Every structure is written in structure tokens, then in C-alpha cells.
Amino acid sequence: MINHLRHMAVFARVVDEGSFRQAAKRLNLAPSRTSQTVADLEQYLGVTLLYRSTRKLVLTNEGSKFYVHALEMLRNAEAGLNELNALSQQHIGTLRISLPAFLTSSTLSTVIAEFAKQYPKVSLSLTFSDHIVDILNEGIDMSIRVGWLQDSTMMARKLYDGRRLLVASKEYVATRPTPSHPTDLLSWDWIRFDIRTNSVEFESATGEKVSITENTRFSVNSADALACFAKNHMGLAYLPEHIVAEDIKKGNLIHVLPDWKLKPLGYYAVWPNKSRRENLTLLLVRFLAEHC
Template sequence: MNPFEDMRIFCQVMDSGSFTAAADQLGLSKQFVSRRLMQLEERLGVRLLNRSTRRLDVTPLGQSYYESALRLLSEVEQVEQGIAGQTSEPRGTIRLSAPLSFAVAHLGCLLPVFLQRYRDVTVEVDLSDRPVDLLSEGYDLALRIGVLEDSTLIARRLASIHRVYCASPAYLAERGTPVNPEDLHSHDCLPYGHGRQVQWRFEGQGKPLTVNVTGRMRVNNGELLKDAAIAGMGITYLPTFIVGSALKDGRLVQVLDNFRPEPLTLSAVYPQHRQGSRPVQALIEFLRERLDRTEGGL
């Protein structure tokens, strides 16, 4: 019987949402994980999880045990790291998820510097514009842009992300330059994402305004939208880290700049059980230090 190992298994089941996913993350069999949790419940004399064929539901006592176990495991990890001399030098592997365009613009130059500073850290990066499930997919850390959904994840602000409305000079010469957000109803737009109806948000005279926009092309990748805008396909709305170079050399021109909404927030989010991870915390502090230096945001 190893109480700390049982705690780790139970916390992984809670984080993953199923015995199968937890077993995959732990490198154990589903039967072994299930048996250990049954033995844990027998030892404690309480039911921690209500099991059904489709889902696991945590009981109130199970939730209390989970929260306490996370704190204890974090403390144990910190003690072990201190004994191993890792309080000064992080060591281990970080599984990181990041948006594709942002990573190409910034992480390509930052991660090598981070890895040169911390020689005993390894980083596995997955680039995806979809919001990955950190717990069930086994990520230690994710970078996310925009408003975060309520969750049990911990979030740390890294920097501000500015977005602009822009189009090519050729498009504006042919179709005219919009003066007010409502003018977009008569323009081709290049919205990010999918869906039948896309809304762009504006700030005018302190009042928020939303406008439904349409166009012949919708993509869930900013680089493709930038290229479409440069080709004269319409007006797009993208972060400056994607369109900044095109704005500087004149391939794109800003429009409706007086109506731009507040910047978005770039956040680092991670599960509660990674709060005591020295490599994760070191990467967060490194990114915050480097990215927040940019005056006016990214």
C-alpha cells in the first residue's frame, strides 16, 4: 500500500475524466487503476466516485479528497525537487500547446533561448488553434488568447495582444474605405473561424458595438486570412503579430482604427497539479519577462 501513489492515481483519474484516459497517461492498465481506486475507497471507508457505463461523477467527499491530495502531492514534489537540487535549476519535460500563428511569430526565437538557459529542461510543443483539453490530453501548459472560460485551470497573464482592421490598398481603391463599422455591411470581410454568422466588436465613444460581417472566405488560421487580405479579397481583423510586417511595408492598410476594441490578453494556463512544477513555472516567468517588454502590447 502506497498512499501517495493512490493519491496520484486518483488525481489523474479526476483530471482525465475516465479510467482509460488516466491509465494511458500513467502507463498502467485500466484494470489496475480501477482496482487501486476500489482499494483506496475500501481503506477510507467512503465512496469517492460514482461510476456508470458512460461517466464518472465525483462525490462531495471525493472532491474534498482530490483538493487535499493535490496540495499534498504538490508539497511532496517541491520537497523532492529541493532534495534533488532542483529548486535552483528546473529539470524535466514540458508538454506545451500554443496557437499556430503566435508560436511561429514568437516562440521560434524564444524557446531556444529558454532551453539554453535551462539545460535540463525539454519542451514538447503542439501547435494548434483549437482549445485543447489540458487534463484529458496530458498537457502541462497552454498559451491562450482572449477571454478564458471558467475552469479549474490556473491562469497567468503574459502580455496584451492588439488587433487591427485592415485591407489591401487595391481593395480599398476599388470598394472604398469604411468610415463607420456599419459600412462593413457593404464590404467583403475575411472573418476568423467558422460559423454562419460572425460578429466583429467595436468601441465607439465609449459604447460597444457589434456588427455582423460576411465574406467569401472564412478560415481558422490568421496567416491565410492575412494572405487573402493582401490579395485584395476583403477586410480582415487580426492581431498585429500576424499583419504587422504587411502594415509596415504597405501591403495592408489599417481601417476603422478609432473603433478598435480593447486588446486581448495572452495567458498561460495550467492544471492545479502543475502549480508546483519548476519547469512549468520557469517557462511562464520567462515568457512573461520577454513578451511583456513590448511597449503597447504584441
């Protein structure tokens, strides 16, 4: 029985990583050894846990049920280790984190690097994607979410608010009358980020609030692409300040309607209610909140 606890841990890692090769890399084992360990577990249980193909692994019904128990075993084991780590002040373990792709070069990434330097025994695996990841199914310990959180069973902490700026290229702005009010932009071309609505909310220094709808025929699924096409004279785009600040400084982009503010973005840390690495997750969350 004790030997098969290790088999369960390997099986759970394979499911989390989605491949034998990636799991082997995380566990510092040969891929063949990882595959054989799961095969031995299947033989012991008398059921198939995973369907294998050249492209991906898929859990069987039995595998899905068994994964829940393997996960619970790991949670309990890691909770014990985390408790001892907390008592000994030695922070050891691995955290898997997901972040929006537009944060690859940002203050937040810099702070995560500082965390890694301060806690050299904590390993970090970062995934950058502009699409929301499934924290539970993908084995993510903590996710950075940007925007406005919906009600959720997840734990969350707001880290900070970030400004967004409305921009367009100097060449594009030169083809239009100088705007003084958001409604002057109704006929302008917009580049839309396809994971958000096409409604844009403005607020003036006097508190006037205006909402307009983007006039768009061009959409992208990447914040970096938004900036790229704005610089290529395709129209208006609104982006986090850190992405466009340098281009505004160089004159590649113009800050349009600077006297009007766009609704700021909330930056949140989100993690499962029952985290497998609760102490390490909370340690990182507190570090981010203090330094961002």
C-alpha cells in the first residue's frame, strides 16, 4: 500500500501536467519511468486510468474518480509539510501560477522575480495566457486575474488598481478632428480586444460619466497585438499604462482625450479555497500585495 502512495502522487502529477514527459521533467524522472509507474498503478487497481494518444491524455471515468482521491492525499501531505515549513521558517515547495500574457514585462512580474530571490527554495512555474485558465483542472495554485471579479468559490485578494490609456498613432490622429468629448470618437475606428465587451466608459475631471460603443471591424485576442496595430494606424485602442507608456514617450502613440479617465483595472490574486500549497500561496499573495 505504501509503495502505491508514490504511484498516486506520480499519477496526479501526470494529470496536472497533461503529459508523461512534462510530469517526468517536474519529478526529475525519465518519461519511460513515469509512464511505467502509472501503468503499474493501473495493473494494481485493475482499471484504465488514462486514455493515451500521441496528442494528449484523457482521464477515464475511473481515472477522474481516482484523481480526486489522489489529489486529496497530496493536499493532506503537503498541508503537513507546509505546517512544518511554517514552524521552521523554511519555505520549500513549488507553486504554479498563471498570469495574463500582457504582464510578461510588468511591475508584477518584477515583484514575482523578487519573491523568487527572497525564497530560493520555492520553485515557480509561470504560465502566461490572455485567456482565463481553469485553476482546479489545470493544477494552478494561484492565478492573477485582471478586470472585475465575478462571484466565485475561489479565494481572492485585490493587489492594486491599474490605469488604462486610450491611444492611437500620431498618423491616425492627424486624419481626424481633435476630439474634446468621448462622443467625438463614435466615428473613429477601434481595435477591439475580443475577450471584453465593446462598451467603453469614460469619466471627466468634473465627474461626468459617458459610455460609448466601439466602432470596430478589427479585433484581436492579445493585448500586445492591440498595441502593435494601434502603432500601425488601425485606429483607437485602450491598454494598460505599462504597455503603452514608452511608445507615448517616444511619440509612436498619442494619448487621446487625456482629460478623461477610463475605468481602472483591478488586479487580483485568485486561488482555490482548499489550496494544496496553502502556506506558500498565501506567502506569495501577501508578498505581491505588499510590493505592488
